[in-house]
Amino acid sequence: MKACFEVLEQLYKKVLLGATLENESHDYIFYLNPAFWGQDCPTATASECFHRHGVQGRPQPPRAKSAAIPVASVCLERPSGMRSAREVMLLQLTVLKVMVTRLLSAETDSHAKATYRDIIRILLKSSDIDSTLTCMFQNSDKLLCHMAAKCLALLLYFQMREEIALSSSWIAFCQTNLSEYPENEKAVYCLWTLTFIIKEILKDTCSQKAEILKQFLTPFDTVLEVFYNSLFSQHFESCQDTSKIINSLIGFLELLEFLTASRIHLKLHFTCQRIFFLKPSCVLGVVTWPVQAFVKRQFIIFIKKCLLWKVGEDLRGGSGPALMPPDQHLDADMLALAEAVLHAVDVGLLRTLSVHGKPPCFGGEEVHPARERVPGADHVILRAASLLIIKSLEIKFQNCVSANEMKVDLQNFMAELLTFLKPHLQPPLQSHNPCEWISRVFIEQDDDMLEAARASLGIYLKLIGECKATESLTQETETWKHHTHEYGYNPHCVFVFLLKNIGFDPSVLLDFLISSETCFLEYFVRYLKLLQKDWTNFFTICKYFDVTESKNNRSICARSRPTELSPSAALRRHRNARASASWASDASAKPPSQPGTCRETSAMLQAESPSPPRASQSLVDYESSGDSEVEGTDQCSANSIQVSLHQEPRKKFQDTVGTSGDKTELSLEPPSRPLVPKQPHTPFSADSDTAPDDVSEVGMSYRTLRCFQELQGAVDRLQKKNLFPYNPTALLKLLKHIEAIYNESMDAL
Incomplete structure (x- = not known):
C-alpha cells in the first residue's frame, strides 16, 4: 500500500498542474480503480494487489517509470507505511475528480487531455466503476460517500460529453431509491448526483447542451414527479427524525432550481422541469411547516427567483434575466405560479408566516456571546414575501383584461401586504403615504428594491391603460388615483422616496445605470416616459x-x-x-x-x-x-x-x-x-x-x-x-x- 499511495501522490501533483503523464495509460488504471482498495486489498502492498487482480492482463508498471514522476508532498502526518485503505480510496477519488475536471477544462494542454481521456475511457470499460462508486453510498463514512458521489457525477457527465451510454445499473439505482422515498435513505445521494450533472450541463458552453440534457432527463422524468409528490406529502409534525426530511428538502430544492432554470433557458418541456409550476402549492406549503427559519427562507427565495426569472443566475454570470424570445408555454406556467401565490396569500399565508426570531447574520446566525442581538424581524423573508405579492400581481395583471378585477385584487392584496409589514417596520410607515414601503423594506437590497419598483410601475401602467380604455368619466379615474396612494403603489411617490433614500445623489443613479446587477435601466426609462405624460401629477405630489x-x-x-x-x-x-x-x-x-x-x-x-x-x-x-x-x-x-x-x-x-x-x-x-x-x-x-x-x-x-x-x-x-x-x-x-x-x-x- 505504501508504493500505491506514493504513486497516487505523484499522480495527483501532475494532474493538478495539468501536466502530461510519462507512463502509458494502462499503467495508471490499477491505481485509480477504487474496487481494488474497497474490498479484499486493505493491507496488501501495491505489487501484491496488482498481481492478484491484474489489469487487462498487463504486467505491473516498471518501477523506474513510476519513480520518474516527481514526488509531491501531499501527505500527511501518519507514516507512509501505515496508510489505511480509507486514505488510499479518498486519494484515488480525488485524483479521479481532478483528472476529469482537467479533461473538461479548456485550459488543459491538448496532449495531457488525450492521456487523461484515454485513462478514463479504459477505466470505464475495464471495470464496473459506476457500481463500485454507487456501493460507497452505503458507507457510514460521510466524507467517503460525498467524494464517491462527486466523482461519480463527473464520470457520468464525461460519458454524456463523449456520447458514451450511461450505466444502466446506475439509472436503475436512482429510479429505485427515488421511487421508494421516504423508506429509502439513499435518495439524497441520487439527488446530489443529479443536481451536479444538470449544473455542469447548464454551465457548459457547447451548443448541444439542450440535447445532452434531454438525453439525461429522459430516464428520470416520471420518477422525479413521484419523488416530488412523496416529499411534499409528508406530515412534518408527526416525523420522529425531522433532520432526514430537512436534508431531503434542501437537496431537492437545489435540484428543483436547476430543473426550473433549464426549463426557462433551454426551452425543454419535461414534466420534471415543469413540476413546480404544475404543483406550486406543494412548495408553498413548506413555508407554513414548523421547520427552521433557514429552510423557509430558502424556499421563499426560490419562489421569488422563479417569479423574477432569476433561477440559475449564478450559471449565467449575471443577475439580470437573459433576453429570450416569447414562450407561450412558459408564460402560462408563470401565470399559474403567480395565481398560486396569490391564492396562498388569500387563504392566510402571510398571517401564518413568522418572521420573528434570529435574523440572518453575515457568516451564520450566531452572535458573539459578549454582544447582544438586536431584536427584529428577518428582513430577508420580509423582502421576499413582499416581492412575491407585488410580482405575482404584475404577472396576473398582464394577463387580465378587467379593470374592475384588477382594482379589487389590488385593494385586497396590497392591504394584506401593508398589514403584514406594519408591525415589522420601525419607525412605522407614514399613515398618510404608504408608498414609502418599498424604500423601507428594500433599503438594504438594491436589486430587489428596483424589481419591486418596476413591478409596481408595471401594475400602474397596466391599470391606467385599462381605465383609459374603459372609463369615460374622469371622476372614477381620480378616485382610482387616490387608491394608488392608499395602497402604496403610486409611481411618483415610489420614485421620490427612492431619490430621498439616496440623498438625490446622481452618482448612485449612474452606478445603477452602469451596473448589470439590477433592472434600473428598464425601470428608469419606463418611469421617464410616464413622467413626460404625467408631469402634472408628479408636480402635485412634489408639492x-x-x-x-x-x-x-x-x-x-x-x-x-x-x-x-x-x-x-x-x-x-x-x-x-x-x-x-x-x-x-x-x-x-x-x-x-x-x-x-x-x-x-x-x-x-x-x-x-x-x-x-x-x-x-x-x-x-x-x-x-x-x-x-x-x-x-x-x-x-x-x-x-x-x-x-x-x-x-x-x-x-x-x-x-x-x-x-x-x-x-x-x-x-x-x-x-x-x-x-x-x-x-x-x-x-x-x-x-x-x-x-x-x-x-x-x-x-x-x-x-x-x-x-x-x-x-x-x-x-x-x-x-x-x-x-x-x-x-x-x-x-x-x-x-x-x-x-x-x-x-x-x-x-
Whole structure:
C-alpha cells in the first residue's frame, strides 16, 4: 500500500498542474480503480494487489517509470507505511475528480487531455466503476460517500460529453431509491448526483447542451414527479427524525432550481422541469411547516427567483434575466405560479408566516456571546414575501383584461401586504403615504428594491391603460388615483422616496445605470416616459412632499429655536408662509391640519397644478416607434443585457475614475451655467440671514430635476469618452425632454 499511495501522490501533483503523464495509460488504471482498495486489498502492498487482480492482463508498471514522476508532498502526518485503505480510496477519488475536471477544462494542454481521456475511457470499460462508486453510498463514512458521489457525477457527465451510454445499473439505482422515498435513505445521494450533472450541463458552453440534457432527463422524468409528490406529502409534525426530511428538502430544492432554470433557458418541456409550476402549492406549503427559519427562507427565495426569472443566475454570470424570445408555454406556467401565490396569500399565508426570531447574520446566525442581538424581524423573508405579492400581481395583471378585477385584487392584496409589514417596520410607515414601503423594506437590497419598483410601475401602467380604455368619466379615474396612494403603489411617490433614500445623489443613479446587477435601466426609462405624460401629477405630489417636510421642520424648529426672530428672519418667514399658503391652496381648498388619513391625502392630491405645455414631439423610445411600453421595455432589457457584454469599456471607465487626476472631467457637478433656472419659490426654508443655497432646502421637483441634470451631464461626458458601456442616446433625450417640461412649467407660474 505504501508504493500505491506514493504513486497516487505523484499522480495527483501532475494532474493538478495539468501536466502530461510519462507512463502509458494502462499503467495508471490499477491505481485509480477504487474496487481494488474497497474490498479484499486493505493491507496488501501495491505489487501484491496488482498481481492478484491484474489489469487487462498487463504486467505491473516498471518501477523506474513510476519513480520518474516527481514526488509531491501531499501527505500527511501518519507514516507512509501505515496508510489505511480509507486514505488510499479518498486519494484515488480525488485524483479521479481532478483528472476529469482537467479533461473538461479548456485550459488543459491538448496532449495531457488525450492521456487523461484515454485513462478514463479504459477505466470505464475495464471495470464496473459506476457500481463500485454507487456501493460507497452505503458507507457510514460521510466524507467517503460525498467524494464517491462527486466523482461519480463527473464520470457520468464525461460519458454524456463523449456520447458514451450511461450505466444502466446506475439509472436503475436512482429510479429505485427515488421511487421508494421516504423508506429509502439513499435518495439524497441520487439527488446530489443529479443536481451536479444538470449544473455542469447548464454551465457548459457547447451548443448541444439542450440535447445532452434531454438525453439525461429522459430516464428520470416520471420518477422525479413521484419523488416530488412523496416529499411534499409528508406530515412534518408527526416525523420522529425531522433532520432526514430537512436534508431531503434542501437537496431537492437545489435540484428543483436547476430543473426550473433549464426549463426557462433551454426551452425543454419535461414534466420534471415543469413540476413546480404544475404543483406550486406543494412548495408553498413548506413555508407554513414548523421547520427552521433557514429552510423557509430558502424556499421563499426560490419562489421569488422563479417569479423574477432569476433561477440559475449564478450559471449565467449575471443577475439580470437573459433576453429570450416569447414562450407561450412558459408564460402560462408563470401565470399559474403567480395565481398560486396569490391564492396562498388569500387563504392566510402571510398571517401564518413568522418572521420573528434570529435574523440572518453575515457568516451564520450566531452572535458573539459578549454582544447582544438586536431584536427584529428577518428582513430577508420580509423582502421576499413582499416581492412575491407585488410580482405575482404584475404577472396576473398582464394577463387580465378587467379593470374592475384588477382594482379589487389590488385593494385586497396590497392591504394584506401593508398589514403584514406594519408591525415589522420601525419607525412605522407614514399613515398618510404608504408608498414609502418599498424604500423601507428594500433599503438594504438594491436589486430587489428596483424589481419591486418596476413591478409596481408595471401594475400602474397596466391599470391606467385599462381605465383609459374603459372609463369615460374622469371622476372614477381620480378616485382610482387616490387608491394608488392608499395602497402604496403610486409611481411618483415610489420614485421620490427612492431619490430621498439616496440623498438625490446622481452618482448612485449612474452606478445603477452602469451596473448589470439590477433592472434600473428598464425601470428608469419606463418611469421617464410616464413622467413626460404625467408631469402634472408628479408636480402635485412634489408639492405635497414639500408641505409635509415643512410641517416636520417647523415642529423641530419650534422645539429647538428661540421664539424671537431677527427682522430679516421674520420677513423671510412671512414670505415663506405666504408661499406655503399659496402652494397649500393650490393643493387643497382647506389644507388638513394633521395629514393622517388617506381621505385627507386623497383630497390634497386631487389639487390642480400648473399644466405644462404640450411637448413638441414624442420622446424617442429605444429604436421603436410610438409609445408602446412593451417595445420600449423589450429594448431596455436588451440594453441592460448589453451592459454585461461591454466589460472592456466598463473596465476603462473604472480605471479612469480610479487613476485620473482630472477630477472635473468625470465629476457629477453640473456645468458652470445653470441648466435649470432657480426655482421662483423656495418655500419652507430654514430661518437664516441669507437665501438657501443648499439644494436640500428647495422643493422636491427642483431637487429631482437637479439630480437629473447632473446625471445627464455625467452620462454625456462618459459617452463622449467612449467610457459608457452601452449607447445612452435615447436615455439622454428623455432626460433633456423632462428638463424642458420642467423649465416650461416654471415659466408658466
